[in-house]
Amino acid sequence: xxxxxxxxxxxxxxxxxxxxxxxxxxxxxxxxxxxxxxxxxxxxxxxxxxxxxxxxxxxxxxxxxxxxxxxxxxxxxxxxxxxxxxxxxxxxxxxxxxxxxxxxxxxxxxxxxxxxxxxxxxxxxxxxxxxxxxxxxxxxxxxxxxxxxxxxxxxxxxxxxxxxxxxxxxxxxx
Amino acid sequence: xxxxxxxxxxxxxxxxxxxxxxxxxxxxxxxxxxxxxxxxxxxxxxxxxxxxxxxxxxxxxxxxxxxxxxxxxxxxxxxxxxxxxxxxxxxxxxxxxxxxxxxxxxxxxxxxxxxxxxxxxxxxxxxxxxxxxxxxxxxxxxxxxxxxxxxxxxxxxxxxxxxxxxxxxxxxxx
Amino acid sequence: xxxxxxxxxxxxxxxxxxxxxxxxxxxxxxxxxxxxxxxxxxxxxxxxxxxxxxxxxxxxxxxxxxxxxxxxxxxxxxxxxxxxxxxxxxxxxxxxxxxxxxxxxxxxxxxxxxxxxxxxxxxxxxxxxxxxxxxxxxxxxxxxxxxxxxxxxxxxxxxxxxxxxxxxxxxxxx
Amino acid sequence: xxxxxxxxxxxxxxxxxxxxxxxxxxxxxxxxxxxxxxxxxxxxxxxxxxxxxxxxxxxxxxxxxxxxxxxxxxxxxxxxxxxxxxxxxxxxxxxxxxxxxxxxxxxxxxxxxxxxxxxxxxxxxxxxxxxxxxxxxxxxxxxxxxxxxxxxxxxxxxxxxxxxxxxxxxxxxx
Numbered sequence: 001x002x003x004x005x006x007x008x009x010x011x012x013x014x015x016x017x018x019x020x021x022x023x024x025x026x027x028x029x030x031x032x033x034x035x036x037x038x039x040x041x042x043x044x045x046x047x048x049x050x051x052x053x054x055x056x057x058x059x060x061x062x063x064x065x066x067x068x069x070x071x072x073x074x075x076x077x078x079x080x081x082x083x084x085x086x087x088x089x090x091x092x093x094x095x096x097x098x099x100x101x102x103x104x105x106x107x108x109x110x111x112x113x114x115x116x117x118x119x120x121x122x123x124x125x126x127x128x129x130x131x132x133x134x135x136x137x138x139x140x141x142x143x144x145x146x147x148x149x150x151x152x153x154x155x156x157x158x159x160x161x162x163x164x165x166x167x168x169x170x171x172x173x174x
Numbered sequence: 175x176x177x178x179x180x181x182x183x184x185x186x187x188x189x190x191x192x193x194x195x196x197x198x199x200x201x202x203x204x205x206x207x208x209x210x211x212x213x214x215x216x217x218x219x220x221x222x223x224x225x226x227x228x229x230x231x232x233x234x235x236x237x238x239x240x241x242x243x244x245x246x247x248x249x250x251x252x253x254x255x256x257x258x259x260x261x262x263x264x265x266x267x268x269x270x271x272x273x274x275x276x277x278x279x280x281x282x283x284x285x286x287x288x289x290x291x292x293x294x295x296x297x298x299x300x301x302x303x304x305x306x307x308x309x310x311x312x313x314x315x316x317x318x319x320x321x322x323x324x325x326x327x328x329x330x331x332x333x334x335x336x337x338x339x340x341x342x343x344x345x346x347x348x
Numbered sequence: 349x350x351x352x353x354x355x356x357x358x359x360x361x362x363x364x365x366x367x368x369x370x371x372x373x374x375x376x377x378x379x380x381x382x383x384x385x386x387x388x389x390x391x392x393x394x395x396x397x398x399x400x401x402x403x404x405x406x407x408x409x410x411x412x413x414x415x416x417x418x419x420x421x422x423x424x425x426x427x428x429x430x431x432x433x434x435x436x437x438x439x440x441x442x443x444x445x446x447x448x449x450x451x452x453x454x455x456x457x458x459x460x461x462x463x464x465x466x467x468x469x470x471x472x473x474x475x476x477x478x479x480x481x482x483x484x485x486x487x488x489x490x491x492x493x494x495x496x497x498x499x500x501x502x503x504x505x506x507x508x509x510x511x512x513x514x515x516x517x518x519x520x521x522x
Numbered sequence: 523x524x525x526x527x528x529x530x531x532x533x534x535x536x537x538x539x540x541x542x543x544x545x546x547x548x549x550x551x552x553x554x555x556x557x558x559x560x561x562x563x564x565x566x567x568x569x570x571x572x573x574x575x576x577x578x579x580x581x582x583x584x585x586x587x588x589x590x591x592x593x594x595x596x597x598x599x600x601x602x603x604x605x606x607x608x609x610x611x612x613x614x615x616x617x618x619x620x621x622x623x624x625x626x627x628x629x630x631x632x633x634x635x636x637x638x639x640x641x642x643x644x645x646x647x648x649x650x651x652x653x654x655x656x657x658x659x660x661x662x663x664x665x666x667x668x669x670x671x672x673x674x675x676x677x678x679x680x681x682x683x684x685x686x687x688x689x690x691x692x693x694x695x696x
Binding site: 092093094095096 | 441442443
């Protein structure tokens with residue numbers, strides 16, 4: 001059984017827009033790819049929602065660096081996964097798959113993102129997963145709260161440095 | 175069948191902490207009850223997560239004003255609903271029930287709230303439901319986004335005025 | 349608060365095909381309507397998946413007898429509910445809404461039905477809800493199991509008699 | 523990108539009791555382990571619910587034969603997975619994770635099993651996944667139905683032979 005005595009690598013979810021548009025789209029996709037690459041180099045498994053845009057770019061970066069990628073799909077057909085997803089998980093859950101994307105990870109990076117990404121940030125915090133954001137949502141509470149937090153990063157390198165540390169610390173009490 | 179030709183009343187979800195603490199707790203519960211009361215007077219059905227705190231206060235307010243209340247419970251036992259829930263829906267979904275709370279409503283009011291409430295705000299916007307906040311999360315995007323929005327209100331009366339208008343307009347493209 | 353000290357009426361889910369076909373279709377829809385009517389007369393709230401076929405027929409029967417009807421919809425638009433649903437719950441869950449249909453009920457009647465109905469029977473038993481079948485699936489285990497059971501009925505009257513008794517007894521250990 | 527041009531291996535879910543008891547328990551666990559082993563030898567990835575009993579035995583068999591194993595967990599903690607799960611997916615969905623177990627697979631083998639397994643068989647058929655049973659539920663419809671079917675096998679070898687063929691054919695219209 002010796003081969004089973006090993007530490008599981010950290011799982012990090014990269015979340016963001018499936019079809020980013022506007023003046024920032026190019027930069028966001030570059031960041032997502034760099035985040036995926038740096039996560040793989042850092043020994044993390046990259047979890048995404050398995051579709052296009054930020055999900056595809058992050059998976060591409062991870063695979064190019066020799067990393068492992070998991071795609072948690074909303075639909076019921078594994079063939080919907082982008083070509084860089086090594087382990088496609090077809091859930092059939094629709095939007096409720098957003099809960100699985102973040103719960104299956106030890107910590108989360110958001111790169112850009114629209115309303116779906118905000119829902120994933122909220123669900124991540126609810127499940128005790130800390131979140132690092134890059135050009136994404138700015139979120140503050142009118143109340144003083146403990147528990148998981150949103151950490152803003154300025155570039156891909158900082159985001160990955162922070163999220164790898166948070167992922168190794170693991171979930172916190174929400 | 176004439177009795178069936180009628181307009182469905184607006185469904186408004188009131189979301190917030192199941193056990194608010196700290197210096198604002200009292201004010202938040204008062205606001206939640208007032209929101210429930212004003213929603214019922216405005217002809218809306220009040221949807222909540224069916225448990226305590228803000229959910230119970232809002233349901234209490236609605237029932238006291240002669241209104242209808244629905245509680246979308248995370249567990250599998252309808253008896254978990256607070257005593258002001260007229261229609262308990264035991265989902266067995268755990269945190270994924272948060273999606274049902276907001277999707278079953280035409281618009282959403284958040285009164286205070288912690289991480290679970292943030293997840294519901296995110297899911298609401300993802301499903302095209304507009305959100306009004308009272309002493310809750312402040313959320314802005316680093317990008318210019320269309321679609322559903324978060325509207326900050328200063329008191330219960332303003333919150334209900336805005337959310338009733340939004341609920342009548344119905345969901346928007348997310 | 350005296351008006352709140354009351355026994356909740358039993359909630360009974362009626363499940364079956366949204367578009368029954370074949371030689372039995374007419375009989376199945378008649379049975380579903382009769383089941384809905386008898387449930388309402390027996391004081392039960394009728395829960396369905398809110399769409400057509402058996403769900404619509406059962407809701408029709410219940411409303412015609414002055415009963416209350418809840419429709420747990422797979423989509424995110426309450427307007428998808430059939431016209432006999434008094435309380436539409438848009439879940440946005442897709443097939444996962446099947447879990448909510450049965451968990452929100454105290455017991456379940458299956459009238460005819462295809463694969464979706466079988467999934468609901470399985471989920472009902474998993475959640476400890478007993479099931480009465482009419483012209484539906486025949487299910488037996490190769491092992492001796494305790495817990496909730498499937499009861500075959502020969503007509504609508506027998507099905508409702510049995511399910512009302514089971515609903516009043518409530519869920520059992522699965 | 524040449525390394526990406528490859529056929530995904532078939533994903534086969536093995537479902538069954540997390541804690542089998544009674545006179546058949548030993549045989550069922552042996553069958554589950556043999557099913558996992560033969561699936562891995564046949565080139566399939568073994569998907570389970572990630573917990574004990576049949577799930578653990580099937581994962582053990584697969585890993586011992588050098589195969590890949592995925593565990594779709596009901597809880598939110600990947601550490602709940604048994605030690606033979608290579609890719610743990612913590613869903614936080616509770617019983618609703620049963621939908622993900624079968625939807626993420628191309629076909630399903632049930633070995634023994636109680637009510638949860640029946641719910642997975644029903645959900646599998648609903649999602650168009652064909653099912654092979656070993657000492658499990660016997661399911662027939664009172665109506666003539668097309669679509670996915672339940673195939674009864676007499677031993678592990680027959681079950682794996684049939685399910686590998688069905689998995690390669692892929693999902694059918696439910």
